[in-house]
Amino acid sequence: MAVTLSNQGLVVDGQHVPVYSGSVHYWRLERALWPKILDQVIELGFGMVETYIPWSTHEIEPGVYDWGSIDDRKDVEAFMRLCEEKGLWLMVRPGPLINAELTDFGFPAWVLDDPAVQSRTASGSVHYDAAWGLHPPKPFPVPSYASEVFYDAVGGWFDQVMPIINRHLAPGGCIVAVQSDNETCYLFHDQPYATDYSDASLALYRQFLSERYSSIHELNAEYRTDHPAFADVEPPRDCGVAGAADLPLHLDWVAYKEHQIRWSVARIARMMRERGLQGVPVFHDIAWQIVTPLDVGRMESDPDIDWVGMNLYCNQDDYRTVARRMRFLAGVTKLPFVPEFGCGLWSHHHRTFLPEEHEFVTLSALMNGLKAINFYMLVERDRWQGSPIDRHGEYRDDYADFYHRLSAFLRRYPLWEYERDASAMLMLGFDISRHARMMTTLNVAHADLLGLPKELFDIEPDLGLRWDPRFESDYNRSDNWIGQAAESLKRRGIAYDLGDTHVDPKRLDQYDTIYLQTIDFMDPADQEALLGYVEDGGRLVIGPGMPKLDPRLRQSELMARFLSEPGRTDMGRGELVWSETEQLRDVVDSLDGHAQFRLEDSPVELSILRRNEDTLLFLANPTSEASEAVVRFDGEHRFESVWSVNSAVESKDELAVAIEGYSVRVFDVTPPAEARGAR
């Protein structure tokens, strides 16, 4: 390929190109202002931009396209040429789904209004998207991503847009990456029984079952049914789990919902390639979900999808979410990438980011492993607020200041070349989350509008489990096993990435220790993969339970063959450890030594990024109150403050740092002057 992925960014014709980018929506900006706007983008320090290419903006009537002949702002090829003239790389996102606060999310109305395209809810009604505010201007029918009629229409759009994209592919042209669809996930209705029950979806579901089971007899044996054929299998339209016998039907539906997303993103990627796209990676962006129906690990493993990122729109009081998402991307994906990093917000969001929030959230993400970033929207447009460049091409000075400083900082410290000091992974059990998400009767639209507590719809049938999947899978808690693992590692200053049991096993050998959430059940294939990690020299700590069942609660003992009670055992070149929640803190203390740099008990968060001999120390204060952090270490070091505050100090054994609320300090850590001289 002319453009390939590395763990630092893109490689274009052999040259490394960092993904440091910002969104510019050409069709929403005065054509005469394009040159000035792109000059401002470059002056702000960016070498790459990104744009959607919205279907309904260009196909103004069925089969009638405006590529600038009617509205000169729609001349996307002129925009591409301008990027090439100015030396900007470009990422494009031709949909078919766009959002971008566009009417009908950028789908042509006549496509959505075809009943053969529309998704159906569990009750059989049309599935309208109408949640969370003012998606203008009308509720629209959500297309079924299983509908062949939908794909026929998408193919017609791609027939028009792909030749334009293909003419501008790198290295000869500016386009270095293309996105397949956008935040594909049932238009945010991600509850398992909310949708999609259209005929097309049910056909795909039955196809999925026929590939999962060798015959209808095997399915019948599993389901305890007597369906004559796969075509007779009806999916659950609500959670009807009363006992273990009901699990196969429901778990298969939940797995199908994951499959439909992965299958459709891959299919759309193939449709692009069938129309000549070659030589550049195809990526996808996930809105926010790290559990079913999204399965990031398996999506990244799909041969048609090169690269998966996850979007991020967070206010400053949501550091935990920022850190969690970045660590998850670092653990599961090839290149931790945020295709939409909130740089301003949609107009109906009520907590506009202030300039200092841009700074805190961006630095928090970078210190937790982010390596590729697209600021959405770097240039403001209609229905958007709070970007550093307005739609007239002028800087909003108080917002632009941060991006000027950040670009200068990244020229000195290209953080995509640094590695976070993560020696451990916290691994979520994918099937535990599946079980928890499956047990809901929230299958009606608009419950989200009413603001009802989600747990109101939870059900808890007695499946004879010792550990509660819902409690253990809640990664926001600190009192369950995974929460205790996180707290214990933080206390010892040990950095960790996040992952789940569907992560590519080849990624695991970079971690000394994996802390794996396990309860009564676990997929035997996932157990095999992790035992392979142990055989190869890894240390696997599991808990709170030892799995003795598979997810359908049939007897299945793999790990249990090696430990019959909490404790430790050597296996191959590695070690298997089982700890219940109460003992986990002591186990962590006994396994992992202190990190080189660690904090005294403090709300402040610490992160170390290294590049060869270079060391950067980040300290983030995720609270509103000013704080003093005491960093402990062995020996003497020189700390040069390289963000906001310019100063340098040599310290022995500890460093006290004052940090304002919601702010980040960054230090370039080197040996003391005397030692540097000697070296």
Added chain:
Amino acid sequence: MIDPNWELVDLDPRTWRAIGQYFPPGQYIRAGSPDEHGLFVLHERGDVLNIVDSQSGRRGDLGIESVSDPSALANELHARGEWDRVHVIDRAHLQSVAATAQDATGRTLQLDQYYRRVAELVWGDGEGYVAVPPKERSWNGWTYEGIEAIVLQIQEPASVALAVIGDDGLVIGLIAEISDGMIRKVTTFDAFPAELRPGEISLPALDRVWRQLSDRFSPPAVVMLCSPALFDRWVCGPEKRRTIEAALEVGEAVVRQRDWAPLFPGMATPV
């Protein structure tokens, strides 16, 4: 009330942040305020499915197995004084609402109409969703019908502007263009050289805004300059009219409007 293709441009971030604390659009259909202590009883035609306390989670200790009279149960629970609001919800009602709202006619409605329809369906049946105390039928005294009636009175193209001016300068600067009873454009003072000085709530300042609005937008219909405290009392408090009248008397607000403009009848300085 809102043009499907309305323009929403040049949004000064600080204005938008300031009004965001008053108008969180994602929450206006909520059953209860997120910060109130609620009890939610979910049943299916009388059989209790789940009971959740918004602070402490599931409540299996209340001894409620069935719901024969939703209103009586909600009143009885609320009378215990433990919760700000008690909700008794029939899941079959929610399913019926969803199916009705998502029939084919949904596609013809504007989103504001659609949300209203959902709200009417949810709350229209007294027994399907009972809340004690009941969900307010207005937001701080403002109703959809009231605002729609005002907008509908503006047929000829006109602009309206609001400037909330604090001791440090402009806090909110908002402009809307309306015609044919529809809001066509919303913008802010972002690209509008009003040059209002801190605390400048005066007739000369009003003159400037009026003149500049005339130069750049449709003919102005109403302009109000006021203090942040007055804006807060006007938006959130009762007695809207009396609040403005009192503010005009003490110079905490100045208002100018066309005589046909409907927002401040009989109160404002005429043009």
